[in-house]
Amino acid sequence: MSHWNTDGDERILHARGLTKIYRSGEVDVFALRGVDIDLYRSEMAVLLGPSGSGKSTLFNILGGLDQATSGQAWFRDLELTACSEHQLTRFRRDHVGFVFQFYNLIPSLTAWENVALVTEIAPSPMPPDEALAMVGLQERMGHFPAQLSGGEQQRVAIARAIAKRPEIMLCDEPTGALDSKTGVLVLEALSRINRELGTTMAIITHNAVVRQIADRVFSFRDGTIVEAVRNEHRLEPSAVSW
Numbered sequence: 001m002s003h004w005n006t007d008g009d010e011r012i013l014h015a016r017g018l019t020k021i022y023r024s025g026e027v028d029v030f031a032l033r034g035v036d037i038d039l040y041r042s043e044m045a046v047l048l049g050p051s052g053s054g055k056s057t058l059f060n061i062l063g064g065l066d067q068a069t070s071g072q073a074w075f076r077d078l079e080l081t082a083c084s085e086h087q088l089t090r091f092r093r094d095h096v097g098f099v100f101q102f103y104n105l106i107p108s109l110t111a112w113e114n115v116a117l118v119t120e121i122a123p124s125p126m127p128p129d130e131a132l133a134m135v136g137l138q139e140r141m142g143h144f145p146a147q148l149s150g151g152e153q154q155r156v157a158i159a160r161a162i163a164k165r166p167e168i169m170l171c172d173e174p175t176g177a178l179d180s181k182t183g184v185l186v187l188e189a190l191s192r193i194n195r196e197l198g199t200t201m202a203i204i205t206h207n208a209v210v211r212q213i214a215d216r217v218f219s220f221r222d223g224t225i226v227e228a229v230r231n232e233h234r235l236e237p238s239a240v241s242w
Protein backbone atom coordinates (compact mmCIF):
# COMPACT_ATOMS: atom_id res chain seq x y z
CA MET A 1 0.00 0.00 0.00
CA SER A 2 1.45 3.40 -0.96
CA HIS A 3 1.44 6.03 1.75
CA TRP A 4 2.55 9.02 -0.27
CA ASN A 5 0.38 11.39 -2.29
CA THR A 6 1.57 13.25 -5.40
CA ASP A 7 2.88 16.13 -3.24
CA GLY A 8 5.12 13.73 -1.33
CA ASP A 9 3.07 13.88 1.88
CA GLU A 10 3.10 10.75 3.97
CA ARG A 11 -0.30 9.38 4.91
CA ILE A 12 -0.49 8.45 8.59
CA LEU A 13 -4.17 7.63 9.11
CA HIS A 14 -6.80 6.77 6.57
CA ALA A 15 -10.28 5.33 6.37
CA ARG A 16 -12.50 4.02 3.63
CA GLY A 17 -16.25 3.48 3.79
CA LEU A 18 -16.31 3.72 7.56
CA THR A 19 -19.73 3.21 9.12
CA LYS A 20 -20.88 3.09 12.69
CA ILE A 21 -24.35 2.11 13.80
CA TYR A 22 -25.28 2.39 17.46
CA ARG A 23 -28.10 0.06 18.40
CA SER A 24 -30.08 1.31 21.36
CA GLY A 25 -33.16 -0.81 21.93
CA GLU A 26 -35.30 -0.81 18.81
CA VAL A 27 -33.57 2.21 17.30
CA ASP A 28 -30.52 2.21 15.04
CA VAL A 29 -28.49 5.42 15.07
CA PHE A 30 -26.34 5.84 11.95
CA ALA A 31 -23.45 7.83 13.41
CA LEU A 32 -21.14 7.34 10.39
CA ARG A 33 -22.49 6.59 6.93
CA GLY A 34 -19.43 5.77 4.84
CA VAL A 35 -16.54 8.09 5.70
CA ASP A 36 -13.38 8.31 3.58
CA ILE A 37 -10.53 10.37 5.04
CA ASP A 38 -6.74 10.66 4.71
CA LEU A 39 -4.61 12.45 7.30
CA TYR A 40 -1.01 13.25 6.44
CA ARG A 41 2.11 13.57 8.52
CA SER A 42 2.53 16.96 10.20
CA GLU A 43 -0.71 18.39 8.95
CA MET A 44 -3.17 20.41 10.97
CA ALA A 45 -6.73 19.29 10.25
CA VAL A 46 -9.89 20.87 11.62
CA LEU A 47 -13.21 18.98 11.65
CA LEU A 48 -16.35 21.08 11.72
CA GLY A 49 -20.00 20.10 11.79
CA PRO A 50 -23.21 20.26 13.76
CA SER A 51 -23.74 18.36 16.97
CA GLY A 52 -24.41 14.68 16.29
CA SER A 53 -22.85 14.69 12.81
CA GLY A 54 -20.36 11.96 13.72
CA LYS A 55 -17.10 13.77 14.44
CA SER A 56 -16.42 12.22 17.85
CA THR A 57 -17.43 8.79 16.58
CA LEU A 58 -14.82 9.07 13.81
CA PHE A 59 -12.13 10.12 16.32
CA ASN A 60 -13.03 7.23 18.60
CA ILE A 61 -12.48 4.76 15.76
CA LEU A 62 -9.34 6.43 14.33
CA GLY A 63 -7.92 6.66 17.87
CA GLY A 64 -8.58 3.00 18.63
CA LEU A 65 -11.17 3.69 21.34
CA ASP A 66 -14.08 2.09 19.49
CA GLN A 67 -14.83 -0.42 16.72
CA ALA A 68 -16.45 0.43 13.40
CA THR A 69 -19.57 -1.38 12.20
CA SER A 70 -18.12 -1.72 8.67
CA GLY A 71 -15.44 -0.21 6.46
CA GLN A 72 -11.73 0.00 7.15
CA ALA A 73 -9.27 2.28 8.93
CA TRP A 74 -5.49 2.12 9.00
CA PHE A 75 -2.59 3.64 10.90
CA ARG A 76 0.13 3.30 8.27
CA ASP A 77 -0.03 -0.46 7.48
CA LEU A 78 -1.80 -1.42 10.67
CA GLU A 79 -5.45 -2.08 9.92
CA LEU A 80 -7.20 -0.73 12.99
CA THR A 81 -10.51 -2.28 11.96
CA ALA A 82 -8.88 -5.73 12.11
CA CYS A 83 -7.12 -5.22 15.47
CA SER A 84 -7.90 -7.03 18.70
CA GLU A 85 -8.67 -4.96 21.83
CA HIS A 86 -5.15 -5.66 23.01
CA GLN A 87 -3.63 -4.37 19.75
CA LEU A 88 -5.82 -1.26 19.87
CA THR A 89 -4.71 -0.53 23.42
CA ARG A 90 -1.12 -0.77 22.32
CA PHE A 91 -1.76 1.44 19.28
CA ARG A 92 -3.36 4.11 21.47
CA ARG A 93 -0.64 3.95 24.08
CA ASP A 94 2.23 4.20 21.61
CA HIS A 95 0.90 6.54 18.92
CA VAL A 96 -2.11 8.66 19.93
CA GLY A 97 -2.45 11.68 22.20
CA PHE A 98 -6.02 12.59 23.17
CA VAL A 99 -7.26 15.98 24.32
CA PHE A 100 -10.90 16.40 25.34
CA GLN A 101 -13.11 19.35 26.23
CA PHE A 102 -12.74 18.55 29.93
CA TYR A 103 -9.24 18.10 31.13
CA ASN A 104 -9.46 14.96 33.29
CA LEU A 105 -6.50 15.94 35.44
CA ILE A 106 -5.98 14.23 38.78
CA PRO A 107 -6.81 16.92 41.38
CA SER A 108 -4.44 15.64 44.07
CA LEU A 109 -1.40 15.76 41.76
CA THR A 110 0.54 18.84 40.62
CA ALA A 111 0.79 19.80 36.94
CA TRP A 112 4.24 18.17 36.82
CA GLU A 113 2.98 14.97 38.47
CA ASN A 114 -0.04 14.75 36.15
CA VAL A 115 2.35 14.75 33.18
CA ALA A 116 4.89 12.45 34.86
CA LEU A 117 2.22 9.82 35.38
CA VAL A 118 2.14 9.24 31.63
CA THR A 119 5.87 9.42 31.07
CA GLU A 120 6.39 6.56 33.51
CA ILE A 121 4.69 4.13 31.12
CA ALA A 122 5.79 5.53 27.71
CA PRO A 123 8.67 3.92 25.78
CA SER A 124 10.66 7.13 25.02
CA PRO A 125 8.94 9.97 26.85
CA MET A 126 9.66 13.67 26.86
CA PRO A 127 10.67 14.92 30.32
CA PRO A 128 7.62 16.54 32.03
CA ASP A 129 9.51 19.85 32.34
CA GLU A 130 10.01 19.96 28.58
CA ALA A 131 6.38 19.07 27.83
CA LEU A 132 5.13 21.76 30.21
CA ALA A 133 7.54 24.32 28.74
CA MET A 134 6.14 23.60 25.24
CA VAL A 135 2.71 24.72 26.43
CA GLY A 136 4.11 27.75 28.28
CA LEU A 137 3.61 26.43 31.81
CA GLN A 138 7.17 26.10 33.04
CA GLU A 139 6.41 28.54 35.87
CA ARG A 140 3.34 26.59 37.00
CA MET A 141 4.68 23.05 37.28
CA GLY A 142 4.15 22.81 41.03
CA HIS A 143 0.54 24.03 40.95
CA PHE A 144 -2.44 21.76 41.53
CA PRO A 145 -5.31 21.80 39.00
CA ALA A 146 -7.53 23.86 41.35
CA GLN A 147 -4.85 26.57 41.35
CA LEU A 148 -4.91 26.83 37.55
CA SER A 149 -7.37 28.50 35.15
CA GLY A 150 -9.40 26.39 32.71
CA GLY A 151 -7.04 27.27 29.86
CA GLU A 152 -4.00 26.40 31.96
CA GLN A 153 -5.54 23.07 32.97
CA GLN A 154 -6.19 22.33 29.32
CA ARG A 155 -2.54 23.11 28.55
CA VAL A 156 -1.46 20.64 31.27
CA ALA A 157 -3.71 18.06 29.58
CA ILE A 158 -1.98 18.87 26.27
CA ALA A 159 1.47 18.53 27.89
CA ARG A 160 0.35 15.16 29.24
CA ALA A 161 -0.75 14.10 25.75
CA ILE A 162 2.50 15.14 24.03
CA ALA A 163 4.83 13.76 26.71
CA LYS A 164 4.65 10.29 25.20
CA ARG A 165 5.63 11.79 21.82
CA PRO A 166 2.57 10.60 19.89
CA GLU A 167 2.59 10.82 16.10
CA ILE A 168 -1.08 11.80 16.13
CA MET A 169 -3.06 14.12 18.38
CA LEU A 170 -6.84 13.90 18.37
CA CYS A 171 -8.39 16.92 20.08
CA ASP A 172 -12.15 16.85 20.64
CA GLU A 173 -13.46 20.36 21.39
CA PRO A 174 -10.25 21.45 23.15
CA THR A 175 -11.46 25.05 23.46
CA GLY A 176 -15.14 24.19 24.00
CA ALA A 177 -15.15 25.32 27.63
CA LEU A 178 -12.90 28.36 27.15
CA ASP A 179 -13.33 32.02 26.28
CA SER A 180 -11.62 33.50 23.25
CA LYS A 181 -8.46 34.71 25.01
CA THR A 182 -7.67 31.49 26.85
CA GLY A 183 -8.87 29.40 23.90
CA VAL A 184 -6.33 31.11 21.65
CA LEU A 185 -3.53 30.20 24.09
CA VAL A 186 -4.62 26.55 23.88
CA LEU A 187 -4.67 26.69 20.07
CA GLU A 188 -1.22 28.32 20.12
CA ALA A 189 0.09 25.39 22.16
CA LEU A 190 -1.42 22.90 19.67
CA SER A 191 -0.10 24.82 16.66
CA ARG A 192 3.39 25.02 18.15
CA ILE A 193 3.44 21.28 18.84
CA ASN A 194 2.30 20.61 15.28
CA ARG A 195 5.04 22.83 13.81
CA GLU A 196 7.92 21.99 16.14
CA LEU A 197 7.35 18.30 16.74
CA GLY A 198 5.67 17.53 13.40
CA THR A 199 2.76 15.88 15.20
CA THR A 200 -0.24 15.21 12.96
CA MET A 201 -3.03 17.19 14.59
CA ALA A 202 -6.78 16.83 14.16
CA ILE A 203 -9.09 19.20 16.04
CA ILE A 204 -12.87 18.86 16.35
CA THR A 205 -14.63 22.14 16.96
CA HIS A 206 -18.02 23.82 16.81
CA ASN A 207 -16.24 27.11 16.36
CA ALA A 208 -16.01 27.94 12.65
CA VAL A 209 -13.32 30.58 13.34
CA VAL A 210 -10.86 27.81 14.18
CA ARG A 211 -10.92 26.65 10.55
CA GLN A 212 -8.47 29.45 9.75
CA ILE A 213 -5.59 27.85 11.68
CA ALA A 214 -5.83 24.58 9.71
CA ASP A 215 -4.03 23.24 6.66
CA ARG A 216 -7.23 21.37 5.77
CA VAL A 217 -10.82 21.65 6.94
CA PHE A 218 -13.33 18.78 6.86
CA SER A 219 -17.04 19.53 7.18
CA PHE A 220 -19.37 16.88 8.57
CA ARG A 221 -23.07 16.49 8.09
CA ASP A 222 -25.25 13.60 9.09
CA GLY A 223 -22.50 11.00 9.35
CA THR A 224 -20.53 11.91 6.23
CA ILE A 225 -17.83 14.35 5.19
CA VAL A 226 -19.54 16.76 2.82
CA GLU A 227 -16.55 18.99 2.10
CA ALA A 228 -12.75 18.91 2.44
CA VAL A 229 -10.96 22.19 1.76
CA ARG A 230 -7.28 23.11 1.79
CA ASN A 231 -6.49 26.59 3.14
CA GLU A 232 -4.09 28.53 0.98
CA HIS A 233 -2.77 30.32 4.05
CA ARG A 234 -2.91 29.03 7.55
CA LEU A 235 -3.30 31.72 10.21
CA GLU A 236 -1.47 31.76 13.50
CA PRO A 237 -3.93 31.28 16.38
CA SER A 238 -2.99 34.74 17.71
CA ALA A 239 -4.64 36.20 14.58
CA VAL A 240 -8.07 34.69 15.37
CA SER A 241 -10.64 35.50 18.03
CA TRP A 242 -14.31 34.78 18.73
Ligand SMILES: Nc1ncnc2c1ncn2[C@@H]1O[C@H](COP(=O)(O)OP(=O)(O)OP(=O)(O)O)[C@@H](O)[C@H]1O
Pocket residue numbers: 022023024029030031049050051052053054055056057058220
Ligand atom coordinates in the same frame (compact mmCIF):
# COMPACT_ATOMS: atom_id res chain seq x y z
N1 LIG B 1 -22.68 5.36 22.63
C1 LIG B 1 -23.67 5.77 21.83
N2 LIG B 1 -24.84 5.13 21.80
C2 LIG B 1 -25.85 5.52 20.98
N3 LIG B 1 -25.75 6.57 20.13
C3 LIG B 1 -24.59 7.25 20.12
C4 LIG B 1 -23.50 6.90 20.97
N4 LIG B 1 -22.48 7.77 20.75
C5 LIG B 1 -22.93 8.62 19.80
N5 LIG B 1 -24.19 8.32 19.42
C6 LIG B 1 -24.99 9.01 18.39
O1 LIG B 1 -24.25 9.01 17.19
C7 LIG B 1 -24.42 10.25 16.49
C8 LIG B 1 -23.07 10.88 16.24
O2 LIG B 1 -22.52 11.31 17.50
P1 LIG B 1 -21.09 12.01 17.64
O3 LIG B 1 -20.84 12.17 19.11
O4 LIG B 1 -20.09 11.29 16.85
O5 LIG B 1 -21.37 13.42 16.96
P2 LIG B 1 -20.50 14.74 17.03
O6 LIG B 1 -20.50 15.31 15.66
O7 LIG B 1 -19.19 14.46 17.65
O8 LIG B 1 -21.38 15.63 17.99
P3 LIG B 1 -20.92 16.71 19.11
O9 LIG B 1 -20.35 17.83 18.31
O10 LIG B 1 -22.20 17.07 19.80
O11 LIG B 1 -19.94 16.04 20.01
C9 LIG B 1 -25.37 11.07 17.34
O12 LIG B 1 -26.67 10.92 16.84
C10 LIG B 1 -25.23 10.47 18.72
O13 LIG B 1 -26.41 10.65 19.46
